[in-house]
Amino acid sequence: MMYQGKSLSVETTDDGIVELVFDAQGSVNKFDKQTVAELDSAIASINQASDINGVLVRSNKTTFIVGADITEFTALFSMQDAEILHWVESASAVFNRFEDISVPTISAINGFALGGGCEMALATDIRVADTTAKLGLPEVKLGLMPGFGGSVRLPRIIGSDNALEWMTTGRDRSAEKALREGAIDAVVNPDDLHQATRQMLLDAIAGKLDWQARRKEKTSPLCLNANEAMMSFSTAAAMVARQAGKHYPAPHKIVESVQNAAALARDEALSIENKGFVNLAKTDACKAQVGIFLADQLVKSKGKALAKAAIKNVEKHAVLGAGIMGGGIAYQSAVKGVPTIMKDINQAALNLGLSEAAKILETGMQRGKVDAKKMASTLNNIIPTLDMNAISDADLIIEAVVENPKVKASVLKEIESTVADDAIITSNTSTISINQLAKSLEDPTRFCGMHFFNPVHKMPLVEIIRGDNTDDATISAVVAATLKMGKTPIVVNDCPGFLVNRVLFPYFAGFSKLLLDGADFSAIDKVMEKVFGWPMGPAYLLDVVGLDTADHAASVMAEGIPERMRKIENDPITLLYTNARLGQKNAMGFYNYGEDKRGRPTKVPAEEAHAILAKHATKVTEFTADDIIARLMIPMANEAIRCLEENVVGSAAEADMALLYGLGFPPFRGGIFRYIETMGLANFVALADKYVHLGPIYEISSGVREMAAADKSYFAQP
Structure with a gap:
């Protein structure tokens, strides 16, 4: 073993090949301060060795490197500009030192290689990915730009137009698409990744692949004449202005930085990237978007924890009250593979509910996102009925009748007398007290609110409303069912109007x-x-x-x-x-x-x-x-x-996400509490x-x- 850290190691293999292996103690590899420091130490150990012919970078996990450790950003961005600049310059220098290793380098990419993970791969001379790989530079979604050389290396590898599209949208690429665009050099099956990567490295060592030319291209100015540069950057600037608008500075700064660095060699170009990163790190939009990311992680972790604690398995839904809202809820369950009974008191409402589901699917087909098989299976999962007894074997019942407390109370009472004793009963009410509605039930422990937002198929949020008598098992089961429906559950306590x-x-x-x-x-x-x-x-x-x-x-x-x-x-x-x-x-x-x-x-x-x-x-x-x-x-x-x-709500972060997902609160403001704190x-x-x-x-x-x-x-x- 040439080097052993907590997040990565360097080991020698046959043929003078050194393997730099990322294997963090957590579930995924990511670039935190410790990992960057260990990477620097690993590079030093490689440079000190005299008998190596090439370096292979790989992961010991099911994914390559997911990016930087966002949890460190809050403390980092509270520093003075000079301190942030020193940090990002130091980190960039580590990637430069890796890129400057005197032998050919190659990366074996499996799973996600995002942000810093993608930048690590870009620093190698050759890149091989398996079919599961996803590559991207999503920093713009955090109000940032790449900070470890991505805005310099990617344009020199795939051209400025493609690179700007990658970076200003933040969308990742499949391995096949990355190959077509020139970001990687080969795509292989997962079982063949290690051997194929080793073989390509051996070819480079033998002179069959000109790795020196590749490296020189990455460290030199962009190959653009004046007319090409003007067209490329003016087009990109116009696209960003049209799509991002004035509230999101990051995509604008990315275009500006790549343009200003186009005629410069690597080190001078990186100086522009570093300064752009610092500039963005101090913006309100960045703080808001990083805040959203951390709040989203909190909401997801709470949801997963509650779902994991669920002891009742919900396999069949029933929606009472068809129409547009009921049809939307039934569609959402059915499209995720859950058989769903849609019950109403008149056929016209059932027809409207079915037509709502069909309309959503038809729109999906027109956009190429739904095929005939998906449409058929979804509609087959919706069972319309006028018969109350048809819901008797449902595990989760969602009452979605008219927003009238007396009507809802009557329907809830009838539901309870029809379904099994362990069935969970919920009400899709937007304002009526769950505690008030619970009075109509013999067993209020298995009752809670389940507030969907219209249009159901588009709005991510479902408010799960806990009443005074709702037990933990009910909340856990409903949260699990909500996640299975592809929605984001946020649990709130009962009050008029709940949270949103x-x-x-x-x-x-x-x-x-x-x-x-x-x-x-x-x-x-x-x-x-x-x-x-x-x-x-x-x-x-x-x-x-x-x-x-x-x-x-x-x-x-x-x-x-x-x-x-x-x-x-x-x-x-x-x-x-x-x-x-x-x-x-x-x-x-x-x-x-x-x-x-x-x-x-x-x-x-x-x-x-x-x-x-x-x-x-x-x-x-x-x-x-x-x-x-x-x-x-x-x-x-x-x-x-x-x-x-x-x-009523457990944290400011959950309140921010509820308004973001339920009302469309402007993301660049980060949510209502982030807005207050920014002020x-x-x-x-x-x-x-x-x-x-x-x-x-x-x-x-x-x-x-x-x-x-x-x-x-x-x-x-x-």
Whole structure:
């Protein structure tokens, strides 16, 4: 053994070949500070040896190297610029020293080679992958760019156009696609990977492969003339501007860095990459996107832990209440291979539910993501019925009838009398108290909420609502079933509106008050979409939700939390609803909906809506973007803080992910708590106090005031 560390080792084999083997103590290989330091020591041991002919890099695990250790980033990025620059320069120098080893080098890539793992492979002269391999530089998804030489080496290997597409999108490549694009040199079956890689290295040692030319190409300027460079980089910049927009600086910086480094040799080019990395590491978008990654890991780990504890195996679902929502839920179960009974009291609703599932599948077929076999198997997994007894052998029942507590209570009682004693009963309610609904059941321990979001097949989140009497076995089984459906479960405790709708309706209340104070709803939407980054402004979102649905839900919230959510007089949502403007469902809401001459959907601000609102609003007033954002977001932030303080949700990270997955909270802002912390708690308190005269939804809790005074964080490590 030439070198032995905790994460990697260097061992000599026959024919003067040295194998650099990554085998971390955890489940996967990744580049943390320790591994980078060990790699440097391993390189030193290789360089000191006199009898080696080549170096083969491989993994002893089922995957190559998954990338950098993101958990180290939070502490790293809190350092001063000079300290971060020193770190990334030092790490890059290690990869350079590997690339400069005086003998040919080759990597054997299995499984994932992402981020730093891909950069390790790029530092070798030759790359062989097996058919399971996935290669990519996904740093842009964290608001970053490659930091270990990827933005320098990849363009010199596959050309700047392909490399920029890799890096600005962050999408990984299959082994076959990477081979076609020139990122790797061969693809073999997994059983042949080691031997094939050794043989190619022996060929390089024997002079049959010109590894020196390959290395020189990687360390030299890009081979682009002035016209080629102008076309390549202007096209890439335009694509990034169109797809990423102004809120995501990382893809823009990647294009700029590759362009500025194009005429430079490796070391000078790497200096540009290093400085670009530091620049991005200090942006709010990077902190937000890294925060999302860590929060997502927390949510996934909690979900897996709960699912692992499940003692009941759920093999058959039943959905009560068809229609669009019920059909969407039934589809989601069926497409994942779970037989699902869809029960309703009338055939028309069943037909609508089936047509909803078929419509989703047909769209998938048109996009090439669903084949005829998948469509047939999914529809065969949905069993429509009018007979209540058909659900008797279901393991998990999802009640999805009309949002009326009396109707739901009656249906839940009938379900309990029909199914087995150990069957789990859930309600897909968006606002009604689970504890209230549980009163209709003899055994509330096997009952919880299971709140899906519309459209079900697109929205990742399912809120699992624990009632006072719900037992742990029920929660574990429902979480496991949710994961099997391909959704992200987040467990919350019962309260009016649960988490997502509880924080959404104060946002709508702020919007309503702003309209009554003379703001234009289309101007508000423009600010909240273009400036803040929501996928839909509040008026458009209300039209999509349905103004009748929103008005009903607002009444439920007002009854549940009257001290803050009492409905305001002449609420614009109610005004439009009572004037038969329901939103998209009848093509009339804040906007009028239709089609143009080519059949494309249209959305036009409705003069009728303006006229209805004008009767009750003050004179038309223009508000600044900052005013609009503050008046909508402070109420949402305040209610999210109260949900955390009242233990409705377990952590700020889970709240952030719930709003990201359930509402489409702008990812570059990281979630509601990351948004508050980016602003600074003390600044948030001061801003909320500025608007407190507008009503109780702007009043901050004593808890956040105390946290701001003590300079505490909602993301403090335990």
